[in-house]
Amino acid sequence: xxxxxxxxxxxxxxxxxxxxxxxxxxxxxxxxxxxxxxxxxxxxxxxxxxxxxxxxxxxxxxxxxxxxxxxxxxxxxxxxxxxxxxxxxxxxxxxxxxxxxxxxxxxxxxxxxxxxxxxxxxx
Numbered sequence: 635x636x637x638x639x640x641x642x643x644x645x646x647x648x649x650x651x652x653x654x655x656x657x658x659x660x661x662x663x664x665x666x667x668x669x670x671x672x673x674x675x676x677x678x679x680x681x682x683x684x685x686x687x688x689x690x691x692x693x694x695x696x697x698x699x700x701x702x703x704x705x706x707x708x709x710x711x712x713x714x715x716x717x718x719x720x721x722x723x724x725x726x727x728x729x730x731x732x733x734x735x736x737x738x739x740x741x742x743x744x745x746x747x748x749x750x751x752x753x754x755x756x757x
Contacts, residue, residue: 636664636746638729643751646719650755654714656729656748662710663687665731665746670703670714672725672753682727683714697723719755726750 642654658665669684681694683703691703702715712729729748734741 636660636731636733636744638731638746638748640727640729640748640751643727643753645754645756647757648720648755650719651715651717652719652753654716654727654729654751654753656712656714658710658712658729658731662705662707662712665733667732668703668705668712669730669732670701670712671728671730672723673728673750674722674725677725679728684730685712716753719753721755723753723755725753727753 637659639657640654642652646652667684667686670682671679672682673679680696682697683691683693683701685691685703685705693701700716700718705712728750731746732743734743
């Protein structure tokens with residue numbers, strides 16, 4: 635069963651930095667791509683960053699230039715380094731993993747989500 639668990643959220647002052655971590659199990663190699671999404675109160679969940687198994691990355695517009703997604707396959711980990719944080723970055727951040735199953739003989743695509751970690755940017 636696919637499982638993702640985030641850590642690293644917390645309270646940070648504006649202009650500060652934070653690194654979020656996501657542990658993937660049973661193995662990060664089971665996922666075609668990994669990503670970070672965020673959801674602020676009253677808003678829709680939005681993409682922050684995504685990294686494919688080959689290392690290709692894409693970033694959402696809201697935090698582009700201030701965040702970096704990376705992965706450590708040996709540790710089954712995905713990271714989100716966030717810099718120059720702003721109050722509008724306050725949200726619950728979710729780790730996402732895209733994977734496929736061939737159990738039926740056909741390819742079916744699924745997503746797994748972590749439970750989320752709160753990031754609050756405030757002075």
